[in-house]
Structures are given as structure tokens and as C-alpha cells.
Amino acid sequence: MAKIKIVKSGKETAKPQNFCPWVVDVDAPPQSK
Amino acid sequence: MQQSMFNLRVPLPEKGEVFLMNTLTDAQLLVSPDIAGLLDRLSDDPEVFQPSQLTSDDRDALATLTEHGFIVPSRATDTEALNKFFTDYREDTEQLRVTVLTTLQCNFACDYCFQGDHGDYNKHADKMSLDDSARLATWIEGRLDELKPKRLTITFFGGEPLLNIPVIYDQAERAFAACEKRGVTLALGIITNGLLLTEELVDRLLPYGLGYVKVTLDGDRDTHNIMRPLRGGQGTFDRIVENVRKIAGKVRVAIGGNFDADSVESFPALLDFLKEQDFADKLSKVAFKPVVRQRQVAKNVIPLTVVSDKPLNGTCMTAAGSGGSSICDTCQFVDEQLSHLRDETKKRGFPTVDGVHMGPCEIHKRHAYTIGPNGSTYACPGFTGEPSLATGHIDGRSDSWRMSAAERFEHLAAWHKCGDCAFIPVCAGGCSVASHTELGDMNIPTCHKPAFESALVSLAHDAASAF
Numbered sequence: 294m295a296k297i298k299i300v301k302s303g304k305e306t307a308k309p310q311n312f313c314p315w316v317v318d319v320d321a322p323p324q325s326k
Numbered sequence: 327m328q329q330s331m332f333n334l335r336v337p338l339p340e341k342g343e344v345f346l347m348n349t350l351t352d353a354q355l356l357v358s359p360d361i362a363g364l365l366d367r368l369s370d371d372p373e374v375f376q377p378s379q380l381t382s383d384d385r386d387a388l389a390t391l392t393e394h395g396f397i398v399p400s401r402a403t404d405t406e407a408l409n410k411f412f413t414d415y416r417e418d419t420e421q422l423r424v425t426v427l428t429t430l431q432c433n434f435a436c437d438y439c440f441q442g443d444h445g446d447y448n449k450h451a452d453k454m455s456l457d458d459s460a461r462l463a464t465w466i467e468g469r470l471d472e473l474k475p476k477r478l479t480i481t482f483f484g485g486e487p488l489l490n491i492p493v494i495y496d497q498a499e500r501a502f503a504a505c506e507k508r509g510v511t512l513a514l515g516i517i518t519n520g521l522l523l524t525e526e527l528v529d530r531l532l533p534y535g536l537g538y539v540k541v542t543l544d545g546d547r548d549t550h551n552i553m554r555p556l557r558g559g560q561g562t563f564d565r566i567v568e569n570v571r572k573i574a575g576k577v578r579v580a581i582g583g584n585f586d587a588d589s590v591e592s593f594p595a596l597l598d599f600l601k602e603q604d605f606a607d608k609l610s611k612v613a614f615k616p617v618v619r620q621r622q623v624a625k626n627v628i629p630l631t632v633v634s635d636k637p638l639n640g641t642c643m644t645a646a647g648s649g650g651s652s653i654c655d656t657c658q659f660v661d662e663q664l665s666h667l668r669d670e671t672k673k674r675g676f677p678t679v680d681g682v683h684m685g686p687c688e689i690h691k692r693h694a695y696t697i698g699p700n701g702s703t704y705a706c707p708g709f710t711g712e713p714s715l716a717t718g719h720i721d722g723r724s725d726s727w728r729m730s731a732a733e734r735f736e737h738l739a740a741w742h743k744c745g746d747c748a749f750i751p752v753c754a755g756g757c758s759v760a761s762h763t764e765l766g767d768m769n770i771p772t773c774h775k776p777a778f779e780s781a782l783v784s785l786a787h788d789a790a791s792a793f
Binding site: 296297298299300301302303304305 | 343345348351352353354355356357358361387390391393394395789792793
């Protein structure tokens with residue numbers, strides 16, 4: 294029987310995690326003051 | 327109507343399901359094989375959309391697939407959406423990102439890095455003065471007023487940033503005041519070798535928004551001590567670990583590491599060691615990367631450059647091609663080891679990257695800047711070893727060569743040569759520094775498609791397990 298389970302909706306864009314081989318932790322979330 | 331070019335799938339026969347992902351919308355679905363078959367029928371025969379050929383279930387399934395981006399009107403729609411995605415990413419003003427190189431000096435003598443305590447390098451390496459720090463703070467305020475972002479993220483890097491702590495404090499205090507005045511959220515991060523990391527430093531920066539500290543360990547104790555020694559050859563592992571232990575409960579700590587063919591086998595032992603530590607559950611991320619090497623010794627690209635005659639020399643991160651089918655032996659090695667180390671990291675319960683959501687990196691963001699110690703601006707930290715690639719200066723000087731470099735980065739789009747690869751939205755053609763360093767052209771992709779494919783399989787299994 295046909296079924297679809299939504300693991301993640303396509304309506305919320307994912308944040309890049311970390312491509313940079315040098316430095317950047319682009320996933321580091323902002324810290325509230 | 328047709329399938330989106332950004333669709334990916336992983337069959338999960340043991341679960342009787344198929345994992346579908348669209349890299350542009352980031353939708354992830356677990357579907358029964360007949361749904362995947364429906365997508366195939368759509369590719370074979372677009373007329374499948376004729377209502378007379380569809381059951382009610384098919385119609386519902388197609389509606390859901392369309393809603394999440396798996397079905398699009400045409401290839402032109404995909405291309406248009408991709409262009410919009412990169413434009414929005416580039417022009418985003420929600421966050422101003424500034425990476426500050428407090429100094430290019432370093433107290434380590436890693437043999438894979440041209441920076442550091444070799445010869446008289448430190449004697450001539452730039453170090454930011456407090457006067458320049460004040461000028462940088464003024465420049466940042468100008469950007470804040472211009473962009474009106476919600477967040478300012480400052481990452482301190484180098485060289486070894488903690489060799490210039492006065493500038494870190496100065497920047498933190500000035501940025502905090504500037505953000506308070508404007509209602510902007512401030513986040514600070516430090517990427518350090520960890521040798522000079524102290525509780526005092528962390529305590530002083532926490533009120534200003536210190537969000538994370540990233541420390542590098544290049545393998546287990548013995549391997550790290552060979553890879554990242556002091557000038558006299560003394561090891562640094564024990565001191566770094568003790569420093570991490572002291573601060574781990576105060577601030578998020580990420581562990582990074584650079585591996586090559588000689589050191590990679592020691593990383594599982596490092597993970598075992600970390601798992602036994604009392605701060606293991608406080609590590610916010612553990613992720614390892616290959617040492618990036620150059621074909622030629624001539625260029626200064628930070629921080630990881632040549633050691634000749636080693637197995638990865640000149641070829642890791644370089645297999646260029648449309649869609650990434652041509653992978654050299656050493657690139658294949660890197661891809662396999664990245665996957666292996668990620669699995670080993672996950673197996674021990676450490677948070678790590680999933681290997682799919684890797685990009686685009688910040689070089690594709692207009693409002694992400696790297697500032698060298700002398701105030702020059704760069705597109706990313708990887709280019710700071712080549713002053714001729716500075717894209718500007720915080721004092722606003724507009725030399726023609728800087729403008730020319732800025733123009734080159736403005737049009738950086740290596741993915742244009744990636745054909746119809748479904749990974750473009752999460753890769754963007756790979757690392758531009760690797761392309762520039764190893765291929766001599768930052769507009770040629772550095773393709774690691776097998777690494778993405780392998781990571782996708784892991785992501786699919788994780789998704790299936792979670793349901």
C-alpha cells in the first residue's frame with residue numbers, strides 16, 4: 294500500500310553544516326545575549 | 327511535470343522503503359517502493375499525470391511529492407529555483423559574519439602548515455594592533471548600520487588567535503557595545519590550537535556572547551604530538567586536553583582534526599580517548615577533515631600546505647569534473663576516510679556533521695568577511711596567505727587589484743561546471759580554495775561526490791531508524 298512518511302518537510306531550508314576544510318563552523322548557532 | 331534534478335534516493339529493502347531527498351528544498355521522505363516507482367513512471371512518461379491514468383492514491387502521492395519539491399514543471403523551473411537559492415544565500419542580510427585573524431603568528435610548528443614556529447616566520451608574520459582593532463570595530467559598526475542584520479557573528483582565528491588576546495578582548499567589548507546599541511545578537515567563536523586556552527579567557531568572553539571554542543586534535547596522543555608539536559618537538563596533546571577539560575562545562579567545545587594517510591588510523595583511538603573523558607558529553611561537535619595540500623610549494627595558502635612526497639600530496643580535494651565521476655585514487659581515499667571517521671564518531675555518540683548538508687560555504691555570502699591582521703578583507707580565511715587576493719580593506723581603499731579580486735569572487739560559481747549533479751545545493755562546486763590551490767582555478771569544481779553519496783546512505787538509514 295502506498296505510503297509517505299515525512300522525515301523533513303521541504304518547507305524549512307536546512308542550514309549548511311560545515312564544508313570548509315579550513316575554518317568555519319557555519320552551524321555555530323547564535324548565542325542570546 | 328517531471329522529477330526535480332535535485333532528487334536523490336536510497337533504497338532501504340530491509341525496511342521495505344525508499345528514502346527520498348531533494349537537496350534544494352531539503353525535503354526528506356520515506357516512501358513505499360511503489361511511490362518511487364511512480365516517480366520513475368513520471369520520468370519515462372510525463373503523461374502519467376493524466377487524471378485518467380491515476381488512482382486516487384497516486385494523485386495524493388503526486389500532490390505530496392510536488393508539495394515537497396520532488397516534482398517540478400520543467401528543468402527550467404529547477405534552474406530558476408537554484409539561481410534564486412544562490413542569490414538569496416549570497417544576499418542574505420540576516421547575519422553579518424566576520425572572521426578576524428588576530429595574528430598570522432603561531433606557536434605550533436606543524437609540518438603540514440606554512441604558518442607557525444618555523445624558521446623566522448613568526449618574526450615577520452602580521453599581528454593586529456589595537457589601533458587597527460579599533461578601526462576594525464568602526465568598520466563593523468558601519469556594516470551593522472548598512473545591513474541592519476539580526477546577528478553579528480565574529481570568529482577569532484589566525485595563525486593562533488590566542489597569541490593576540492588583547493585584540494580579542496578589544497573586539498569583543500566593542501562589538502558587544504555596538505550590538506547592544508542596535509539590538510543585534512552577538513555570537514563569538516574562537517578557533518584555536520588550544521594550548522593557551524584558559525578559564526579566565528572563557529569567563530571574560532562569555533558575557534559578550536562567546537558561543538563556542540573549536541580546538542584541533544590531529545589524532546591520538548602520539549600522533550597528535552608528531553603532527554602538532556612545538557618548535558622544539560615537545561608534544562602538546564596533554565596540555566590541550568587539560569585546557570579543554572577546564573572549559574568544557576562553561577562553553578560549547580567542538581573538536582576538529584586534520585588527517586592524512588599517515589595519521590588517519592589513529593583517529594579511532596582519539597575518539598576512544600575522548601569518550602573516556604569526563605567532558606565527553608559536553609563536546610558539541612566532533613568532526614575531522616583531510617589535510618589540504620598543494621601541487622606546488624610556491625603559494626602561501628593558510629593553514630594547511632605542502633609536505634612533499636606524502637601519499638595525499640597534491641591530489642586530495644581535487645577531482646574535478648561534471649557531476650564528479652572522475653575521482654583520483656587519493657581523493658577516493660579521502661572520501662572513504664571521511665565516511666569512515668564520521669561513522670566512527672557517530673558510533674561513539676558524539677555529535678558530528680551528517681556529511682550531506684555541507685554547503686554552500688560562506689565564500690558564497692556577500693556579507694561574510696575575513697579580516698587579515700593588517701585590515702585587508704578576504705573572501706574566506708583560506709585566501710589570506712595571498713595578499714593579492716584581498717578583496718578590499720577596512721579603510722575603504724580601492725586599489726584596482728583589490729577591486730579586480732573582489733570582482734572574481736563576486737562571480738564565483740564553480741557549480742556552473744557541475745552539470746545536473748543533484749548535490750549542487752549542498753556543495754556549490756566544493757572548496758574554492760582547494761580549486762585555486764590545487765587546480766589553479768577557483769572556478770573549477772572540487773568534486774567529492776562519492777563522499778556525499780556515502781553520507782546520503784547514512785542519512786537515509788538514520789532517518790529510517792528514527793521512524
